[in-house]
Amino acid sequence: MTAPEAELTVWKPAESRPPPRAATGALGWIRENLFSGWLNTLLTIGSVYLLWVAVPPFLDWAIFSATWDGASRQDCDLAAGACWPVILVRWEQLMYGFYPNTEHWRANLAFVLLLVALFYGLYDKAPGRKYGLLFVCAYPFIAYFLLYGGFAGLEYVESAKWGGLLLTLAMGVTGIAFSIPFGIILALGRRSDLPVISLICTVFIEFIRGVPLVTLLFFGNVMLPLFLPEGTNIDNYLRVVIVVCFFASAYMAEVIRGGLQAIPKGQYEAAAALGLGYWKMMGFIILPQALRISIPGIVNTSIGLYKDTTLVSLVGLFDLLGMARAINADTKWMGLEIELYVFIGIVFFITCFAMSRYSLWLEERLTRGERH
């Protein structure tokens, strides 16, 4: 039966060869991406034309014919170009609102500490990250102590005086920092096996999601004081920030719930089979994977929340947008909306773009090495 061994062919796998080279070089890229067919060629030409029409006049207005020096709008040639002195002269108000001049260093320090906290919170290879994370958790308290003051010789600064970018960042950072953990709790609660907990979380989420933020802001600002006993004085900022936090949490919860639902049942079973209880299962196995999946949604919600904080200018807070409107009401600078809005646009773009790039970087990094 058995054939002599010499008759067996020795099989050797064929040598692999490198993949065929794609058309390279700048010219090849241009042809492939911009002129690959008549439709693409048409679109390319159309786009170039639009850019040609829009960009040079804007640059001329914003830079070449703009006025950079001056003390009021009288110094600007408004017909020719932008009047940037409005930003430079009112810089401090745009940054700090009515925060006392002598105390600006406190806001600056809070900002620098924010950068440190972001570095430790967002960069997982930071040196000494264990202690860094403790600092991240402590940061919101440190920042609020610094900004409010009223201890250790620091002058008390009521929140009504906060404004500009300071206020925008304070609300945005508080909202995001609060909404992620609270959103996790709500999401877990909504999926809980205990009907009471699940019901409470569901009602909370659906109520908040069913009402526009502006309505909630007015509710917090105008109606809440009516319900509280007379003489109770929660300051305006605090009321608004609580509303913003709750609002963001409800959205965050739904994003995270989406992530939780994407985790296969087998992961729960494997964790349970090893004897991990509910919290260990969630903390070590389920949430790390669910949050990873949710990163794009979490960042999306964060960016949305951060931009939504501009709505507080409607209830009498002077955030970046509210401040701009206040400046515009000043006779010295009246009619310079465009300059102010362009400036605000740039500020928001920088922060939001940074968030979105960070999320891409994080996704890339977290999935590296575990691709299936």
Place this chain on the structure above:
Amino acid sequence: MNASDPIIEMRGVNKWFGAFHVLKDINLEVARGERIVVCGPSGSGKSTLVRCVNRLEEHQEGDIVVDGIKLTNDLKNIDQVRSEVGMVFQSFNLFPHLTVMENCTLAPIWVRKLPKAQAEEQAMALLERVKIPEQADKYPGQLSGGQQQRVAIARALAMNPRIMLFDEPTSALDPEMIKEVLDVMVDLAESGMTMLCVTHEMGFARQVANRVIFMDEGEIVEQNDPEEFFHNPRNDRTKLFLSQILSH
């Protein structure tokens, strides 16, 4: 509790999925060190039976006692049983965000409260036992199916379980990888582990099982030692099943 007492005891166990009666009056005793293979057509309730032992499925009637602990709704009992019973799944269910090493040390550290160094030392020994120590720092997604299943076995063994449950451990594997997993299971059987395996690997059943159980329609139709079971089935349903799976 005597050493001669059964380690798993099921008395009159019934379970329904909705209106579907999936386990019907199951009575089963498993002795310490016994190796049982459970087979049967799909939908026969064999996986459910095994999953009831660590309460991944809840039974509605009857008693299940595992190593002297009765399975009730008491969460403490359930977690205690689960840490004594290792389980290997058809689809591996490794934790994809953790390395192989972390997969094998997480539960020992957080459930058994082992110091990290000791847990890692033990995990490394187990990875050597399943013959993949060199993969310790990789993520599950970077391994082949057979390697993943061997990690899953090492992960379960890391808890020093007294019983190992296998739920069709080779069904999701490419043919060439089945043997490497079965080799590990044979090695485990020879070390005296109590094993309850749902599998259709009849070669494995012949080689290591003390007893083969055949299930259909939620009932234990027949059980016997492998020799008798394969050559001398008593029940026509068993005979039909064997002829179907052994005819190729």
